[in-house]
Amino acid sequence: MANWINHAFRILVLGKGDRIGKYWQRFIWVGCLSVCIPIVVAGIIYYQISMERTKEQIINESNSSLVLSKDRTERMLQNIEKESLELAADNIINDVFANRVIDHPLIWHLDFLRKIARTKNANDLIGEIYYFSNLEDIVLSNNYGSIELDAYKYKIDVELLMNDSSLTKWTYLPSSQDEGFITFFRKIPVAASSTTQGILAFQVHTSNVIRFMPEHTSVIPNGKELIFVSYPYESRPISELTGGSAKPFDPLAAYQKNISTQSIDNFYTKDPSGQIMYISFMKGMFGRTFISVIPEQLIANRLLWIRIITIVTIVFFIILALIFTYFNAKRAYNPIERLIKHSKLLGAGRVQANEDEIDYIRACLDYLSKETQELGSYMDKVQPTLRERCLQQLVNGDYFLSGSLVQDCETYGLAIRSTYMVMIVEVANLVRETRFLPGDNPIIAFAVSNVIQELLDKNLDLKGYVFPYQGKGIGMLQWDEDVEQARLPQRMIEFAQSVCDALKAFLSFEVTVGIGRCYSNIADAPVSYKEAEVALQYRIYQDTAAVLYIEDLENSKTRAVFRYPRELEGTIIDSLSEGELNQAEQSLEGFTKALQLSQSVHFIRQSYSVLLSAVITSLEKQGGNILDILEHNLFGQLESKQTSRDIMDWFKVVLFPLHKKLTENSLKDAGQSAILKVCQYIRENCKGDLSLVQCAELVGMSPSYVSRLFKKEMGINFLDFIVECKVEEAKRLLLETDQTISEIATIMGYSERQLIRIFQRNIQLTPTMFRATYR
DSSP: OHHHHHHHHIIIIIOOGGGSOHHHHHHHHHHHHHHHHHHHHHHHHHHHHHHHHHHHHHHHHHHHHHHHHHHHHHHHHHHHHHHHHHHHTSHHHHHHHTTOOOSOHHHHHHHHHHHHHHHHHTOTTEEEEEEEETTEEEEEETTTEEEEGGGOTTHHHHHHHHHOOOSEEEEOOHHHHHTTEEEEEEEESOOTTSOOOEEEEEEEEHHHHHTTSOSSEEEEEETTEEEEEEOTTOSSOGGGGGTSOSOOOOHHHHHHHTOOSOSEEEEEEEOTTSOEEEEEEEEOTTSEEEEEEEEHHHHHHHTHHHHHHHHHHHHHHHHHHHHHHHHTTTOOOOHHHHHHHHHHHHTTTTSOOOSSHHHHHHHHHHHHHHHHHHHHHHHHTOOOOHHHHHHHHHHTTOOOSHHHHHHHHHHHTOOSSSEEEEEEEEETTGGGOSSSOTTOHHHHHHHHHHHHHHHHHHOTTOEEEEEEETTEEEEEEEEOTTSOGGGHHHHHHHHHHHHHHHHHHHSOOOEEEEEOOOBSSGGGHHHHHHHHHHHHHGGGTOTTOSEEEHHHHHHHOOOOOOOOOHHHHHHHHHHHHTTOHHHHHHHHHHHHHHHHTTOOHHHHHHHHHHHHHHHHHHHHHTTOOHHHHHTTOHHHHHHTOOSHHHHHHHIIIIIHHHHHHHHHHHHTSHHHHHHHHHHHHHHHTTTSOOOHHHHHHHHTOOHHHHHHHHHHHHSSOHHHHHHHHHHHHHHHHHHHOOOOHHHHHHHTTOOHHHHHHHHHHHHSSOHHHHHHHHO
């Protein structure tokens, strides 16, 4: 037999018959034995270790399942017992037993039926609630209303409960049990000194109680104790595990036999057939016990896969060792070939095949990179919850039809006729925060919203909805419709201040809160949101206030006449032209204080835009290219700043250094410097006679070269620039002096008719119309 096996091995595996020498055969067999023996030993050790670990894992899983089942069931049953106590202690029942309901028992029946109907509808675990007292032969049930006891389908159950000596108890009743109900009843009245005169019973379907528990869990009342028994690892009855001939195993009897004083314990026992059972139990605080039964046969069946896996693994490695021992001497393993085969298998139809292995691997990696980017894009587009999306659409004003708003409110549980106020929480001066990147606004809004939600949960007198929107935290607080609205703004301001303090304490955020007015319909919430946005705009001159309420801001506004601080603008421009950034910053602070006195958001924003225009004009006059200047999107940057502090920081950190840099760059070129000198000379002497020869002598160049250079650098010819300067000076005199048109024309070296014609050609207005319009 051994010779036949050896001969077959040589032909099938080696493939050379008798031509293979004995040394090569010996080498193959020794190699196989040296690999197989460690594999067999390792498999036996692994089997023993896995058996113990898996057995411990099964027991731990059972205990964990027991704990989860206990926690869930205790919460459900406690809620039912609590609702029973609240209903039994209600004044509507006490009035009956205190003989305060005599004249109108029918009205009392209707009131009590509504009461138990609300209690039943509030808890979907409850199947039926019924009430009976010995004062009248009537049963009140949420399913059957008011019905005589003899006609009630659970008459036998009612009589058994009336004769039961327990004050409260979970029990199976004959009629109810047939329909799958377990009953919790309570003797009433609940006063300790009172004589029992009736019952209040809650029927709970057993399937509702055990639906959150492991499969095949049964509920067994045991006196006042309620016992839950589960078999989490087998769907068949325990008696079938031994062939069906043995007496069924009674876990309750085993538990009572081995009961201990411990609240959590486990033990081993045997069933009538001699099979070992592992039983773990846990006692609750309210007289309920949870038992889990694991037959040893189930554990053994669970461990069967370890035996199979171990045997298969050993056989597999032995075969692999035989093959590897032979081919390892003839052929080196090629990892690239294995990788290519695997890549072609996974990338079939996705990556184009290529004879060059490196190019094919590169194509596979490119495909994986593309898929990764698409997955990242998808994750970035994940939408918020449906309720948050509904609220975001609401504050954005996307609900044009009231019908769709009402339908969505009913879908997502939003009250329509309630009092709402909207607050917007925005992190202030975020540009100076170094902890975050420019694209982190959604993360910041999410963190702010979480803090608002935590504070809202702690304030029991407040309720509402919190969600992030457009980089801000939005709080939409809700009160009952009949609440006194006069006190709501102050409460809202107090809550907003607590939000500011919490964000500063826990996240080191300086935030500003804008608050809109209160409205009595959810359809008006967008109006309150817009008012909160408007309140935040007042930060441009009230940047010290953390909470801004729209009504307080509008009531405090004054209507004083205010003029644009042109003198301070000129000081800023002059300081920038001379390179004195510190002086320019000081003048900017004075400019900001002057604007804040106007208390007009639009005036302040437009004034900053005018100042930016003046700075850009100054840059252009000093030789800067207007296209290069506007390439920085300066007006867009200014528009994004919301507070006066942000605007001042932007001017100081961005605009002023940019002005200095561009000015210095423009002066590096000698030709540009000469033209700037000519321009400056023309502006200062525009009232006199100016000539190209005179300006060429000023910079030491020929008139023709100055003319060409002037056209190249300024974009207009020399004479047109002189006219522009004269027009600008005439405009200044028209605005700042009371001189007549004729006098101004004489100063500029024109006749009145010439001045009028030049104004109409350059600014499409006569001098008189210009003065009337802009002065």
